[in-house]
Amino acid sequence: MQVPILKQGAYLIATVQSALTDEDLKQLRDALVGQVSKVRARGVIVDVTALDVIDSFATRTLRDVAHMIRLRGAETVIVGIQPEVAFSMVKLGLSLEGVATALDLEEGLAYLDRKVKGHNHEVRTHR
Amino acid sequence: MSDVKELATPTERRLESTASLLRELVAHLTQQRAQLREEWAQLITEAKLLTAMTKEEIFAEATSVYDNYVEALETGTYEALQAYARNLSERIIPRGVETHEVVGIVLLLRDVLARSLFGKYRDDFNKLNRILDAYEPAANRIAITVAVGFVQERERIIREQQEAIRELSTPVLQVRERLLILPIIGVIDPQRARQLTEQLLRGIRTNRAKVVVLDITGVPYIDSAVANHLVQTVEAARLLGAIVIVTGLSPEIAQTLVNIGVDLGKMNTVGDLQGGIEEAERLLGYRVVLTKEATEEPA
Numbered sequence: 520m521q522v523p524i525l526k527q528g529a530y531l532i533a534t535v536q537s538a539l540t541d542e543d544l545k546q547l548r549d550a551l552v553g554q555v556s557k558v559r560a561r562g563v564i565v566d567v568t569a570l571d572v573i574d575s576f577a578t579r580t581l582r583d584v585a586h587m588i589r590l591r592g593a594e595t596v597i598v599g600i601q602p603e604v605a606f607s608m609v610k611l612g613l614s615l616e617g618v619a620t621a622l623d624l625e626e627g628l629a630y631l632d633r634k635v636k637g638h639n640h641e642v643r644t645h646r
Numbered sequence: 647m648s649d650v651k652e653l654a655t656p657t658e659r660r661l662e663s664t665a666s667l668l669r670e671l672v673a674h675l676t677q678q679r680a681q682l683r684e685e686w687a688q689l690i691t692e693a694k695l696l697t698a699m700t701k702e703e704i705f706a707e708a709t710s711v712y713d714n715y716v717e718a719l720e721t722g723t724y725e726a727l728q729a730y731a732r733n734l735s736e737r738i739i740p741r742g743v744e745t746h747e748v749v750g751i752v753l754l755l756r757d758v759l760a761r762s763l764f765g766k767y768r769d770d771f772n773k774l775n776r777i778l779d780a781y782e783p784a785a786n787r788i789a790i791t792v793a794v795g796f797v798q799e800r801e802r803i804i805r806e807q808q809e810a811i812r813e814l815s816t817p818v819l820q821v822r823e824r825l826l827i828l829p830i831i832g833v834i835d836p837q838r839a840r841q842l843t844e845q846l847l848r849g850i851r852t853n854r855a856k857v858v859v860l861d862i863t864g865v866p867y868i869d870s871a872v873a874n875h876l877v878q879t880v881e882a883a884r885l886l887g888a889i890v891i892v893t894g895l896s897p898e899i900a901q902t903l904v905n906i907g908v909d910l911g912k913m914n915t916v917g918d919l920q921g922g923i924e925e926a927e928r929l930l931g932y933r934v935v936l937t938k939e940a941t942e943e944p945a
Binding site (some may be wrong): 597600602607614617622630 | 687688807843844847850878879881882883884886887888940
């Protein structure tokens with residue numbers, strides 16, 4: 520199932536609606552990385568609220584997306600990881616290192632606003 | 647074929663005679679009900695059992711126990727007695743009745759009834775023997791049923807209390823918009839660690855927290871499994887977009903964390919709770935200003 524990508528101001532928002540196959544994930548990655556400079560987006564939000572499993576391939580793909588998009592000059596934030604999903608990811612050693620995460624879409628937008636508009640105050644640390 | 651039949655017959659006969667003996671026994675106990683019950687209640691008081699209850703209450707309970715006892719002897723089924731024992735336990739445990747008291751009164755009743763049988767059949771030793779053969783296994787079974795019912799009820803209450811203590815032991819408190827505090831007191835076992843994680847992650851979601859201060863000043867030590875779990879919890883919180891600041895690490899816990907080789911880059915630690923809250927406020931952009939009025943001595 521393809522993930523719809525919406526443009527909202529300077530940001531792209533991809534909302535995952537249902538479980539994704541590896542093929543879907545690759546497609547999402549290529550679409551996001553391709554579109555980001557086409558529409559001159561400053562930030563990308565991937566909303567995974569609907570996912571109740573995030574496996575190693577998905578984690579790696581999400582991390583790759585974030586890194587590739589940074590190389591293309593925009594910021595990425597993953598939002599809506601469920602508490603149970605977060606803990607099982609960590610148990611499996613999948614921790615999305617170097618990728619910004621936020622509670623939900625609203626928080627993700629606030630994060631990008633701060634990041635992109637260069638506000639001097641920053642709430643999150645990223646490693 | 648005929649062998650089987652012959653073998654079966656004596657067994658059947660014995661069963662039947664046991665049943666008829668029990669019937670006779672029950673008839674005797676029913677007839678003597680008032681007197682035996684009185685005798686039993688008297689013995690309970692003398693033995694200083696059930697001191698938490700009044701004389702009237704003891705008598706009322708004694709009546710029900712007696713009737714249930716005789717009924718169990720009569721029907722040979724223990725479900726009703728079991729239900730009654732559970733119900734009785736539920737009522738008397740909160741009043742501080744101990745296991746030895748409950749077992750004690752049932753054994754007293756067994757003895758009272760046995761004595762009355764001795765009295766009734768003292769002229770016919772053979773009959774007495776057979777009556778006791780029928781009575782003793784049933785009476786023992788009744789005693790076991792009541793005791794087990796009582797102990798099970800106690801265990802159930804203990805489990806409930808443990809659950810309650812556990813729930814009380816991990817409060818999630820919001821001290822400012824977006825700032826939660828989790829003060830942990832006492833030893834963290836693996837089950838409590840799991841619960842802690844659950845509460846913390848759920849708390850982040852429901853309170854939309856950005857920073858969580860996990861204060862473990864009250865935790866004397868943790869083993870490496872729990873330490874690992876703690877580190878994983880901090881990581882999982884990050885995936886939800888929140889920062890966890892751990893405060894009040896004892897030297898022992900610091901040692902454990904270093905021993906398991908924790909990545910200090912991933913874990914924010916501050917010496918004490920005050921420092922943790924100040925750090926959290928800084929991260930959230932709060933600035934606490936001492937105003938003039940507040941510095942004055944309260945009237």
